[in-house]
Amino acid sequence: MISFFTSHFATLRLEFWALLVGGVANGLIYAMVAIGYTMVYGVLRLINFAHSEIFMSGGFGGLFVLRALVGNSTPSGMSSFVLVIVGIVSGALVGAILAALLERVAYRPLRRRNAPKLAYLISAIGASYFLFNMAGKEFGRYNLAVPQIFNDHPVFTIYGAPVQLYAIIVLIAGLIMLVVLDRIVATTRLGRSIRAVAQDAETASLMGVNIDRTIATTFILGGALGGAAGFLFGLGSGVVFTMGFTPALKAFTAAVLGGIGNLRGAVIGGLLLGLVESFSVAFVNGAYIDVVAFVILVLVLLVRPTGILGERLGRAA
Amino acid sequence: MLQVKDAVVRYGAITALHGISFEVQQGEIVTLLGANGAGKTTTLRMLSGLHAPSGGQILFEGQDVTLTKAHQFSALGISHVPEGRRIFPQMTVEENLEMGAFVRSGGFGDDIEKMYSIFPILKDRRKQMGANLSGGEQQMLAIARALMARPRLLLLDEPSMGLAPMIVETIFKIIGDIRAEGTTVFLVEQNAAQALRLADRGYVMENGRIVFTDTAKNLLHDERVRAVYLGESVEGS
Numbered sequence: 001m002i003s004f005f006t007s008h009f010a011t012l013r014l015e016f017w018a019l020l021v022g023g024v025a026n027g028l029i030y031a032m033v034a035i036g037y038t039m040v041y042g043v044l045r046l047i048n049f050a051h052s053e054i055f056m057s058g059g060f061g062g063l064f065v066l067r068a069l070v071g072n073s074t075p076s077g078m079s080s081f082v083l084v085i086v087g088i089v090s091g092a093l094v095g096a097i098l099a100a101l102l103e104r105v106a107y108r109p110l111r112r113r114n115a116p117k118l119a120y121l122i123s124a125i126g127a128s129y130f131l132f133n134m135a136g137k138e139f140g141r142y143n144l145a146v147p148q149i150f151n152d153h154p155v156f157t158i159y160g161a162p163v164q165l166y167a168i169i170v171l172i173a174g175l176i177m178l179v180v181l182d183r184i185v186a187t188t189r190l191g192r193s194i195r196a197v198a199q200d201a202e203t204a205s206l207m208g209v210n211i212d213r214t215i216a217t218t219f220i221l222g223g224a225l226g227g228a229a230g231f232l233f234g235l236g237s238g239v240v241f242t243m244g245f246t247p248a249l250k251a252f253t254a255a256v257l258g259g260i261g262n263l264r265g266a267v268i269g270g271l272l273l274g275l276v277e278s279f280s281v282a283f284v285n286g287a288y289i290d291v292v293a294f295v296i297l298v299l300v301l302l303v304r305p306t307g308i309l310g311e312r313l314g315r316a317a
Numbered sequence: 318m319l320q321v322k323d324a325v326v327r328y329g330a331i332t333a334l335h336g337i338s339f340e341v342q343q344g345e346i347v348t349l350l351g352a353n354g355a356g357k358t359t360t361l362r363m364l365s366g367l368h369a370p371s372g373g374q375i376l377f378e379g380q381d382v383t384l385t386k387a388h389q390f391s392a393l394g395i396s397h398v399p400e401g402r403r404i405f406p407q408m409t410v411e412e413n414l415e416m417g418a419f420v421r422s423g424g425f426g427d428d429i430e431k432m433y434s435i436f437p438i439l440k441d442r443r444k445q446m447g448a449n450l451s452g453g454e455q456q457m458l459a460i461a462r463a464l465m466a467r468p469r470l471l472l473l474d475e476p477s478m479g480l481a482p483m484i485v486e487t488i489f490k491i492i493g494d495i496r497a498e499g500t501t502v503f504l505v506e507q508n509a510a511q512a513l514r515l516a517d518r519g520y521v522m523e524n525g526r527i528v529f530t531d532t533a534k535n536l537l538h539d540e541r542v543r544a545v546y547l548g549e550s551v552e553g554s
């Protein structure tokens with residue numbers, strides 16, 4: 001048995017900046033996935049437990065598209081830049097399509113017959129098992145590396161800590177997507193319809209909002225972010241049929257931590273979780289790193305079930 | 318303008334409306350009276366597609382809207398001010414008004430200014446969240462939000478509920494003004510005296526049926542109405 005606690009305070013001092021950058025990058029990936037949970041919760045008041053497979057599908061989507069485009073050579077410069085964008089867009093597209101399908105097949109039929117919440121939960125878990133087992137059967141049960149589309153190297157250092165190109169890509173892509181989503185929800189007509197359905201679906205329909213279409217759009221937006229996050233994650237850690245499970249469960253923790261139903265809460269929760277995990281290497285044995293997130297989940301549920309920002313449904317901005 | 322013929326609404330095994338028929342003419346204020354649970358709110362919800370009738374027919378301006386979906390009514394020209402006001406709590410007053418114009422394309426800034434001139438209090442509160450308004454302000458916002466769609470028929474569900482008499486007075490005066498500007502009004506009310514003084518005609522519902530109808534003036538003096546809905550004993554009046 002490895003002991004749970006360690007005291008590598010020296011690590012904390014020496015690696016502070018590296019841990020910070022790593023934590024923010026991971027946190028942004030959690031945030032992108034957490035937004036999918038929180039948005040669907042906003043309009044349907046239920047957790048989409050198949051969201052982990054949307055994340056996974058984005059990883060495979062980006063992987064296959066890049067395999068088709070890249071041979072054995074490592075592109076550089078402008079072509080690397082374009083390929084990163086192509087990978088993100090492919091992941092987002094596959095995630096969005098799968099999310100739309102899930103809504104149609106696993107959720108809408110239940111909504112039509114006013115099924116109890118438990119039915120949605122079982123339906124989602126069933127869909128999740130179906131999807132990752134299908135992926136395992138079709139694509140193999142081993143970890144696949146995404147084709148090398150850039151030469152990962154330290155680009156600059158902060159106080160001696162090297163910042164890798166991969167981290168920079170995640171930081172920039174993640175920030176752009178989160179800001180764009182925030183603006184869509186806060187300022188567009190589509191965003192207004194999502195917030196209206198989250199606050200009072202029936203009254204929204206009296207205003208002319210098509211509830212079915214709005215729910216589908218919400219899945220699609222969350223799916224696009226989740227799929228893109230899956231690609232970014234796969235870019236660093238490889239792609240495998242079970243890849244969605246742990247990151248998505250952590251992202252769910254992040255959504256609860258920030259306040260489920262609250263968009264900015266999901267971002268804050270994701271970043272916070274990423275940082276806590278990253279810095280916990282100084283206090284907790286590395287073998288237990290995945291445990292940290294779930295200890296946080298249990299603590300939040302015990303102490304403040306509404307999360308940091310609380311449930312401000314439909315506020316979203 | 319609106320014709321309802323033998324409409325039946327069921328909730329599972331329970332029949333809420335047993336084949337009701339009524340009509341509203343262009344330019345009228347028609348009120349629907351009845352005790353709690355008589356089926357007034359169900360009738361309004363049926364008229365805006367929130368409960369599909371399982372029998373009968375609804376015609377609006379000659380068009381069959383019996384099975385039209387809730388989100389399509391706003392564009393057809395029917396706006397519904399729901400029971401309990403149902404303001405979007407986490408949207409500002411202005412955003413709530415914009416939601417009212419959701420189906421309209423193009424600019425509606427003039428309409429917002431017009432609502433502020435009808436309900437000046439809303440202008441003062443324009444940046445406040447719906448949840449932080451008083452009951453009277455919420456009712457005004459609910460009516461203004463419905464008017465933002467420029468309806469030809471306005472459905473009002475208990476606009477006086479839970480409000481102080483002075484505010485009820487204001488709201489009923491504004492309902493009169495709305496009609497004067499050409500919008501037809503179908504009004505569900507518990508406050509029968511107030512509703513009948515404003516309306517042209519009325520229908521009285523009991524247990525999911527329309528039991529009688531007359532001009533508002535006649536209903537106001539009808540002994541059955543006075544006894545049951547105006548809370549007066551017949552001899553004492």
